[in-house]
Amino acid sequence: xxxxxxxxxxxxxxxxxxxxxxxxxxxxxxxxxxxxxxxxxxxxxxxxxxxxxxxxxxxxxxxxxxxxxxxxxxxxxxxxxxxxxxxxxxxxxxxxxxxxxxxxxxxxxxxxxxxxxxxxxxxxxxxxxxxxxxxxxxxxxxxxxxxxxxxxxxxxxxxxxxxxxxxxxxxxxxxxxxxxxxxxxxxxxxxxxxxxxxxxxxxxxxxxxxxxxxxxxxxxxxxxxxxxxxxxxxxxxxxxxxxxxxxxx
Amino acid sequence: xxxxxxxxxxxxxxxxxxxxxxxxxxxxxxxxxxxxxxxxxxxxxxxxxxxxxxxxxxxxxxxxxxxxxxxxxxxxxxxxxxxxxxxxxxxxxxxxxxxxxxxxxxxxxxxxxxxxxxxxxxxxxxxxxxxxxxxxxxxxxxxxxxxxxxxxxxxxxxxxxxxxxxxxxxxxxxxxxxxxxxxxxxxxxxxxxxxxxxxxxxxxxxxxxxxxxxxxxxxxxxxxxxxxxxxxxxxxxxxxxxxxxxxxx
Numbered sequence: 001x002x003x004x005x006x007x008x009x010x011x012x013x014x015x016x017x018x019x020x021x022x023x024x025x026x027x028x029x030x031x032x033x034x035x036x037x038x039x040x041x042x043x044x045x046x047x048x049x050x051x052x053x054x055x056x057x058x059x060x061x062x063x064x065x066x067x068x069x070x071x072x073x074x075x076x077x078x079x080x081x082x083x084x085x086x087x088x089x090x091x092x093x094x095x096x097x098x099x100x101x102x103x104x105x106x107x108x109x110x111x112x113x114x115x116x117x118x119x120x121x122x123x124x125x126x127x128x129x130x131x132x133x134x135x136x137x138x139x140x141x142x143x144x145x146x147x148x149x150x151x152x153x154x155x156x157x158x159x160x161x162x163x164x165x166x167x168x169x170x171x172x173x174x175x176x177x178x179x180x181x182x183x184x185x186x187x188x189x190x191x192x193x194x195x196x197x198x199x200x201x202x203x204x205x206x207x208x209x210x211x212x213x214x215x216x217x218x219x220x221x222x223x224x225x226x227x228x229x230x231x232x233x234x235x236x237x238x239x240x241x242x243x244x245x246x247x248x249x
Numbered sequence: 250x251x252x253x254x255x256x257x258x259x260x261x262x263x264x265x266x267x268x269x270x271x272x273x274x275x276x277x278x279x280x281x282x283x284x285x286x287x288x289x290x291x292x293x294x295x296x297x298x299x300x301x302x303x304x305x306x307x308x309x310x311x312x313x314x315x316x317x318x319x320x321x322x323x324x325x326x327x328x329x330x331x332x333x334x335x336x337x338x339x340x341x342x343x344x345x346x347x348x349x350x351x352x353x354x355x356x357x358x359x360x361x362x363x364x365x366x367x368x369x370x371x372x373x374x375x376x377x378x379x380x381x382x383x384x385x386x387x388x389x390x391x392x393x394x395x396x397x398x399x400x401x402x403x404x405x406x407x408x409x410x411x412x413x414x415x416x417x418x419x420x421x422x423x424x425x426x427x428x429x430x431x432x433x434x435x436x437x438x439x440x441x442x443x444x445x446x447x448x449x450x451x452x453x454x455x456x457x458x459x460x461x462x463x464x465x466x467x468x469x470x471x472x473x474x475x476x477x478x479x480x481x482x483x484x485x486x487x488x489x490x491x492x493x494x495x496x497x498x
Contacts, residue, residue, distance in 0.1 A: 012293075015451060015453055015470075016453060016455055016468070017276075017277075017280070017293075018280055018289075018290045018291065018292075018293070019280060019284050019290070019421070019423075019470065020277055020278075020279075020280030020281030020282070020283070020284050020290075021423075021455070021468060022455065023277035024273075024276065024277065027266075027273065027295070028266075028269055028272035028273065029269075030269075031266070031267055031268060031269030032269030033269070034269070035268050035269050040267075041267045041268070041269075042267065042296075042297060043267075043294065043295065043296055043297075043302075044261075044266075044267070044293070044294065044295035045292065045293065045294050045295075046276070046292065046293035046294075047291075047292055048291060048292075049453070053292075075433055075437075075454070075456065076433050076434045076437040077433055077437040077440055077441065077453075077454040078437070078440060078441035078444045078445075078452075079444075079452070079453050079454065108434065112434070112435075114434065114435075114438065115438055116433075116434050116436075116437030116438045116441070117434035117437070119437070120434075134458065135458070135463070151456055151457065151458045152458075153458045154458065172268070174268075174270075184324055184325050184326055184365075185325045185357065185361070185363065185365050185366035185369075186361075186363075187365075188324075188325040188326040188327070188363075188365030188366070188368070189363065189364055189365045191326055191327060192326065192327035192365070195327045195328075196327075202264060203327075203328070204264055204265060204298070204326075204328050205324070205326040205328065206265055206270070206271065207324065207400055208400065209383065209384070209400045209401075209402045209403065214384070219265070219270060221264075221268065
């Protein structure tokens with residue numbers, strides 16, 4: 001891990017997410033794992049299976065962030081156009097890659113390796129492959145763009161394979177303080193004062209609601225353990241001071 | 250409902266989604282409901298609680314799509330900056346709105362309506378309020394931008410209130426054909442031929458994986474019921490023709 005902050009974006013590719021047919025499970029999983037290895041996820045976009053949209057989003061994100069992780073669109077069907085879009089964005093050729101064919105042959109008999117299945121071996125020139133232990137069709141990395149499957153189990157296996165090869169920054173640490181039943185409106189002003197006093201940290205308040213009412217948690221995030229501990233102690237003291245005053249629901 | 254296609258985007262605002270701490274449950278819910286009322290969701294972005302990012306994303310999306318739905322950042326704490334960002338994007342003023350104060354007073358006693366809680370009544374000039382039956386702090390609509398809470402139960406209630414006031418296009422109908430155990434690579438070429446024959450429809454193939462293997466579904470989407478039925482029949486015939494040939498896992 002280096003000292004510089006490393007940033008990332010996710011590009012989710014797929015009509016089925018935007019129509020609501022499929023509920024995305026990949027964003028949260030990638031987000032958690034990037035945080036764990038000290039890579040800061042700064043933006044996510046979800047776009048249709050449309051070449052111009054995918055290429056434009058790829059170019060916007062790959063020039064701005066350290067890494068771009070894409071999910072979806074690398075299967076054998078006509079709507080799987082991610083690899084071709086990535087080649088287009090990078091201005092490189094794309095063709096069936098013998099290394100990827102070898103991987104497919106671990107699962108598919110040679111006589112069944114039809115043209116559609118060979119689409120899954122189309123890899124942009126210069127890309128490194130990412131192994132897929134489940135269905136074998138690989139993901140790939142070219143430049144700072146990491147191309148993965150949309151099926152969650154496969155995406156997760158690819159991410160496990162690629163994460164150790166990436167450079168993370170100093171990890172972001174976090175501490176969560178339970179608001180002890182206080183409503184947000186009771187501590188918001190004092191928390192704002194705390195946030196101003198720790199401009200090097202990120203301090204957030206997160207309500208969750210159930211029919212029984214709200215429970216709130218305050219999360220402090222930052223890279224310096226000493227500052228984090230200092231802020232967490234100050235916020236715990238703030239909660240303790242305010243909690244006895246609680247009168248409303 | 251009109252005849253023109255109505256498009257939309259979602260802007261999710263919140264550090265907690267990008268850090269992986271909170272798993273978004275709003276995108277899928279909004280997507281499903283927009284599809285139901287004939288509004289086409291074309292893009293989603295998730296950004297940090299940073300003014301410049303929020304304003305830039307709002308401007309990119311509101312100029313391009315029919316509606317923009319935002320979630321998150323309208324609570325009482327210092328990191329709740331969505332309303333101010335929306336006012337800035339539209340170049341209008343923002344202040345405490347007496348109508349919103351009245352809504353807050355349905356839940357909060359007047360003596361507890363401190364400055365932090367009044368932040369929840371800050372509404373950009375010219376916006377219409379969206380009622381929140383749960384915690385009363387309203388969402389709002391200004392121009393084509395609809396601003397909602399991030400807490401799923403509240404967001405859902407706000408969406409229920411606002412959807413009937415929006416103009417949808419002709420609804421997109423869909424039909425799902427089970428691939429009868431066929432692997433995608435077996436039908437991909439034939440499905441591509443079908444897709445070429447129905448350029449007015451969207452035809453997608455969606456694998457899902459469990460340790461027992463893949464199951465695939467083919468989804469046809471479009472606005473013309475007759476064309477949809479025609480394509481579905483052709484794809485069912487294609488599956489029936491290919492299914493007996495299945496030999497591989």
